[in-house]
Each structure stands twice: as structure tokens, then as C-alpha cells.
Amino acid sequence: MSNITYAQALNEALREEMKVDSRVFLMGEDIGHHGGIFRVTKDLIDEFGADRVRDTPISESSFVGVGIGAAMVGLRPVVELLFMDFALVAADQIVNQAAKLRYMSGGTVSIPMVVRAQQGGGRGNGAQHSQSFETWLAQVPGLIIVAPSTPADAKGLLKSSIRAGNPVIFIEHKLLYNTKGDVPEGDYSIPIGKAEIKRDGRDITIVSYSRTLLFALEAAETLAQKGIEAEVIDLRTIEPLDMNTILESVKGTGRLLVVHEAHSNCGLGAEIIARVYEQAPDSLIMPPRRLGAKHVPIPVAETLEDVVLPQPADIVNAVEAMF
Amino acid sequence: MPLTPERLQEAYRQMLVIRKFEEAIRSLYQQGKIRGSFHPCVGQEATAVGGCWALRKDDYLTCTYRGHGQAIAKGLNVQAAMAEMLGKTTGCSKGKGGSMHFTDPSVGLLGANAIVAGGVPHAAGAALASQLQKKDNVAIAYFGEGAVNQGVFLESLNLAVIWKLPLILVCENNLYSEMSPSHETTSVVETYKRAAGFGFEAMRIDGNDIEAVYNAVESAAARARAGGGPTYIEAMTYRLWGHMMGDPEIYRTKEEVTKAKENEPIVRCGKRLLELGCTSEDLTRLDGEAESIIADALQFAESSPAPQPADAFTDVFI
Numbered sequence: 001m002s003n004i005t006y007a008q009a010l011n012e013a014l015r016e017e018m019k020v021d022s023r024v025f026l027m028g029e030d031i032g033h034h035g036g037i038f039r040v041t042k043d044l045i046d047e048f049g050a051d052r053v054r055d056t057p058i059s060e061s062s063f064v065g066v067g068i069g070a071a072m073v074g075l076r077p078v079v080e081l082l083f084m085d086f087a088l089v090a091a092d093q094i095v096n097q098a099a100k101l102r103y104m105s106g107g108t109v110s111i112p113m114v115v116r117a118q119q120g121g122g123r124g125n126g127a128q129h130s131q132s133f134e135t136w137l138a139q140v141p142g143l144i145i146v147a148p149s150t151p152a153d154a155k156g157l158l159k160s161s162i163r164a165g166n167p168v169i170f171i172e173h174k175l176l177y178n179t180k181g182d183v184p185e186g187d188y189s190i191p192i193g194k195a196e197i198k199r200d201g202r203d204i205t206i207v208s209y210s211r212t213l214l215f216a217l218e219a220a221e222t223l224a225q226k227g228i229e230a231e232v233i234d235l236r237t238i239e240p241l242d243m244n245t246i247l248e249s250v251k252g253t254g255r256l257l258v259v260h261e262a263h264s265n266c267g268l269g270a271e272i273i274a275r276v277y278e279q280a281p282d283s284l285i286m287p288p289r290r291l292g293a294k295h296v297p298i299p300v301a302e303t304l305e306d307v308v309l310p311q312p313a314d315i316v317n318a319v320e321a322m323f
Numbered sequence: 324m325p326l327t328p329e330r331l332q333e334a335y336r337q338m339l340v341i342r343k344f345e346e347a348i349r350s351l352y353q354q355g356k357i358r359g360s361f362h363p364c365v366g367q368e369a370t371a372v373g374g375c376w377a378l379r380k381d382d383y384l385t386c387t388y389r390g391h392g393q394a395i396a397k398g399l400n401v402q403a404a405m406a407e408m409l410g411k412t413t414g415c416s417k418g419k420g421g422s423m424h425f426t427d428p429s430v431g432l433l434g435a436n437a438i439v440a441g442g443v444p445h446a447a448g449a450a451l452a453s454q455l456q457k458k459d460n461v462a463i464a465y466f467g468e469g470a471v472n473q474g475v476f477l478e479s480l481n482l483a484v485i486w487k488l489p490l491i492l493v494c495e496n497n498l499y500s501e502m503s504p505s506h507e508t509t510s511v512v513e514t515y516k517r518a519a520g521f522g523f524e525a526m527r528i529d530g531n532d533i534e535a536v537y538n539a540v541e542s543a544a545a546r547a548r549a550g551g552g553p554t555y556i557e558a559m560t561y562r563l564w565g566h567m568m569g570d571p572e573i574y575r576t577k578e579e580v581t582k583a584k585e586n587e588p589i590v591r592c593g594k595r596l597l598e599l600g601c602t603s604e605d606l607t608r609l610d611g612e613a614e615s616i617i618a619d620a621l622q623f624a625e626s627s628p629a630p631q632p633a634d635a636f637t638d639v640f641i
Binding site: 051075096104141164 | 428456478
């Protein structure tokens with residue numbers, strides 16, 4: 001085990017995969033000598049050269065499209081979008097192309113490409129640099145979507161994503177990069193599509209992922225002091241969704257809260273709650289709840305952003321209201 | 324290697340196969356047997372055959388929904404193409420892609436695209452892969468002049484030049500962007516000038532002259548294979564039929580279309596073959612051969628089974 005940051009864990013995953021698989025190469029803005037604005041690709045250019053750690057112009061549609069073309073002929077590109085918000089600039093290539101080409105070709109081509117991007121708010125980056133897009137993307141059949149919350153999961157899931165053989169949207173969070181955690185040394189991977197119970201509890205199930213997962217764990221400690229033991233599930237993968245882990249937990253606790261930073265409206269919280277009602281309607285003893293960003297663009301001032309994005313205290317309040 | 328007279332005869336037959344393919348589709352469409360839209364390439368056969376025949380099987384191709392001709396010229400099996408049009412399991416995409424998405428990577432066909440410039444970066448990506456792996460395959464992207472106003476097209480021009488990609492861009496300028504005259508929608512309608520502005524080796528050629536197309540693409544490919552970077556070829560042609568079935572063609576006169584038929588590529592290639600010593604009997608024989616290829620494809624496609632409902636859930640990550 002080594003205690004490293006989320007960004008370092010991602011860097012290790014990229015380095016290890018590039019070492020063992022010459023098909024893996026990276027593209028993105030300022031990922032070369034600059035090492036990426038969040039240092040995820042730090043020093044990789046020195047080891048693998050500018051061909052495989054390729055700086056791009058600021059033209060997301062074309063370099064995501066180039067990744068698709070390279071993937072179709074056998075390479076394994078890992079494409080970095082500087083901010084997830086820019087996925088919309090490349091939306092045609094992600095949604096109309098990467099997600100669909102395998103299906104439209106009757107399986108004769110595949111797109112083993114990872115698109116990495118950091119998203120989310122909490123540091124005053126404003127409405128075009130703070131959004132969370134997993135729900136939009138989860139609407140598109142053909143995309144795998146992962147969103148790790150810890151350094152260990154980040155490394156293991158990035159390795160699985162590179163090997164997945166299908167397009168993966170790899171969601172990072174700008175305020176997770178400097179968080180630290182124990183990460184196994186050497187080669188290991190975390191399976192796509194498997195949630196993890198990050199904290200055991202008997203009274204309520206809190207489902208979350210990415211940065212709000214850390215908030216849920218923090219809230220769970222506060223709740224424990226008040227006599228409520230929350231079970232905290234880290235989805236880790238958004239699509240495909242590990243409903244079994246959620247359903248098993250809810251059967252034990254009878255209560256469910258889903259927390260995410262993406263806007264609440266038509267969000268993953270609604271989806272998970274609907275599926276629980278469809279698949280295990282008798283498991284709930286209380287109406288479930290969801291917490292997400294409120295339905296306004298993400299503001300800059302701290303006093304505003306804190307109101308719009310879910311905070312640990314909001315999770316505590318939401319849970320207490322269910323008892 | 325220039326097109327020999329013998330190979331030109333085969334190319335003539337290939338153009339006839341493409342023409343007759345589209346005519347057969349029109350007939351099937353009129354019988355209600357084709358789902359969705361159909362965007363014919365009638366009149367543009369020389370750009371397809373001239374360009375694709377100047378390349379190797381392991382070179383890469385992307386094209387648009389008007390790319391039936393290019394797909395077939397690159398080597399897509401005509402029977403698999405016809406079956407795809409009819410939504411059969413024997414189609415090149417098992418009936419899942421249809422008219423606008425012909426794909427067959429075994430002949431380098433990475434896919435036709437329903438987004439007019441959507442496939443251009445894919446060709447650039449295949450070219451980059453070739454460059455990264457130090458291979459000498461090149462990639463060719465076909466698109467219409469209607470695609471040159473999409474952002475991803477302009478972005479891809481930039482990338483191709485800065486990375487010196489082994490890429491050939493062929494703009495089939497057929498004068499109309501869907502149902503609008505392109506000079507009304509395009510700032511510099513001589514699109515090769517745009518590419519030149521990005522630093523491309525760029526030219527405009529007679530796209531209805533199959534030999535001219537062949538020679539231009541062959542030189543571009545040789546240059547690309549030698550590490551000389553990308554080439555842009557604007558091939559002037561004419562869409563003899565409408566944008567799609569049901570297009571009332573109010574944007575042009577019947578006289579204009581009639582006049583264009585004098586210059587269409589198959590008629591011109593036939594004349595050229597006669598100059599080179601072919602007889603009119605030779606041309607009739609080639610026509611008959613093309614006819615029977617299409618008849619066989621139709622028979623194959625019509626008699627092939629439709630997909631089973633469960634097939635809707637394969638070929639995608641679930």
C-alpha cells in the first residue's frame with residue numbers, strides 16, 4: 001500500500017497501462033510538458049514521448065473524434081477533456097459516434113476509448129466549469145460511465161476502463177484530486193459495474209458516488225453520534241448500475257437517500273428510487289429521498305454555491321427528516 | 324500505377340454496379356421495402372471508384388450517407404450492402420445500421436456517417452494510428468461541400484496539418500448542400516481554398532473524370548505514405564438525383580439536370596473507353612455483367628432472413 005493522492009493514483013494507472021500496452025496513448029489539452037492542469041499526466045511525456053502523450057489544440061470535437069478513429073483501428077486512446085462541461089462541445093462525437101458505432105456496424109467495429117474529465121463545483125469555477133453530466137450521459141446507450149471517489153478506486157477503475165473494449169466516460173472531480181488514500185501497489189483493477197459498501201449501517205441506505213460520497217461518509221459519522229447508523233454505498237459505476245447492492249442494502253435498512261452533485265431534476269436519484277420501487281416495492285418503510293444540486297446554474301460566490309450544491313449538513317438534515 | 328485500359332474497363336463496370344445499385348434501391352424504396360431515408364450518389368460514381376481504386380484494401384475510408392458508391396468501390400460486398408438496405412441479418416451491419424451506416428472494417432471501411440462531417444475526424448484518427456504505429460496505411464475521408472461548414476470539419480483540417488497526418492480529404496462538390504445551393508450557404512465556395520488556408524496541399528479537379536480522380540488520389544496517397552502529410556482534393560461533380568427520395572428539387576431546373584447528364588461520369592468513361600479501342604459491344608457486355616451482379620444481390624437480399632427481436636440487444640455494452 002502507498003498513501004497517495006487521487007491524481008497520483010490516476011497517474012500510476014496511466015503509466016502502468018502505457019507500459020504494458022503499446023496501444024494506449026493519451027490526448028488532451030496541456031497534458032504533455034505541463035502535465036495536465038490537475039497534474040494527472042505529470043511526467044508521462046518524459047517516459048513515453050510526445051507522440052503517446054499528445055497535446056491537442058482546443059478543439060474537443062475533433063480530438064475526441066480522432067480518438068474514435070484510432071480506437072476503431074486498434075489503438076486504446078485515453079482522451080482528456082479539461083472540464084466535463086466541454087463534453088458538450090464534443091457531444092456529437094461522444095453521443096452520436098462513440099456510443100453508437102459498434103451497434104450501428106453490427107458489431108464489426110468497437111471503440112475501446114476512455115474519455116476522462118473532471119467535473120463538479122465547490123471551488124467557484126462558475127456555471128460553465130462546474131457542471132456534473134453523468135445523468136445526461138447515462139441516457140445514452142453504449143457508454144460506460146464510472147465515477148470513483150477514492151484514490152484506490154480511481155486507479156483500479158481507470159485500468160479497467162482502458163481494458164474495457166468499449167467507450168468509457170471516466171468522471172473525476174476537481175476537488176478529489178488532492179485527497180489521499182491507501183492504494184495497492186502494482187497491478188490491480190476494480191471491476192466495472194460493481195458498487196461498494198463503504199460503511200456498514202442498519203438504519204438507512206445512503207447511495208452516492210464521486211465527491212458527495214465523501215460527504216455521505218462525513219454525514220454518517222455525525223448521524224452515528226445521534227444514534228442513526230447509515231449504510232453508505234459508493235456506486236463507483238453509474239452505467240451499468242449495480243442495483244443488486246442497492247436493493248440488498250435497502251431490504252435491510254428500509255430507508256433510502258440518494259445523494260449526488262448533479263442537478264436533482266430528472267437525475268440519478270430519481271432513477272434509482274424508481275428502480276427500487278419497481279424492483280423491491282415492499283422494502284421501503286419510509287418514502288425515499290434524493291439530494292442533488294438545486295435547479296439553477298452553478299454560481300461562483302461561496303455563499304451561493306454552498307446553497308446550490310448538496311453539503312454534508314444537508315445530508316444529515318435529510319436523513320433526520322426520515323426518522 | 325495509372326489506370327490501364329483494362330482496369331478502366333473494370334472501373335467502368337464498377338461505376339455501373341454502383342449506378343444500378345442506387346436504381347435498384349430507388350425501385351425498392353418505391354415499393355415500400357426500404358425503411359428510413361435514402362440519399363443517392365447517382366452522378367458521383369467517378370469520385371468513388373477513382374478514389375477508392377487508387378488505394379489499398381488496408382487503407383481506411385470514412386464517408387457519409389451518400390457513400391454507397393465509395394463503400395462498394397472500397398470493397399464492400401454488394402450483396403451485404405443490398406441486404407443491409409433491406410434490414411436483413413446478412414447485411415453488413417446485420418440490419419442495425421441501414422442506408423446511412425455501411426461499415427466493413429475488413430476492407431478498411433470504418434463507416435458511413437449520418438453527420439456530414441462526423442466521419443472526418445475518424446479518418447484522421449485512423450491516419451494518426453497508422454502514423455503512431457509506423458505503418459504506411461493512409462486514410463481517406465469523403466464528404467460533400469455541405470460538410471465544410473461544420474465545426475468538426477474545420478477543427479480536423481487544423482489537426483491534420485499540425486500532426487502531418489497521412490490523410491486524404493475528398494470533397495465531392497455537387498453544388499448543393501441538401502436542398503440549398505452551396506454558394507448561398509458557404510463563404511468561400513471553392514472549398515479547396517479553405518483547406519489551402521489551413522496549410523493543406525489542396526486542389527480542385529474534375530470529379531466526373533475517373534482518371535483525374537484516380538491520379539489525384541494516387542499521388543496524394545504516395546505523398547501521405549512517404550510522410551508528406553495530408554492532401555485535400557475538391558472533386559467537382561453533380562448530384563443527378565435529389566438530396567433524398569421525395570426531394571421536389573425546387574432549387575434547380577430540369578434543364579440544368581439535363582445538361583449535367585451530358586457530363587456525367589459513366590457516359591464520359593464509356594466515351595473514353597471507345598477512344599482507347601473498346602467496342603460498343605464491350606460496353607454492353609460490361610453493362611450486362613453489372614446488371615447480373617445487382618440481380619444476384621437483390622435475390623440474395625430478398626431471400627435473407629430478418630433479424631430476430633433478441634438481436635436488438637446484441638452488439639452493445641449492456
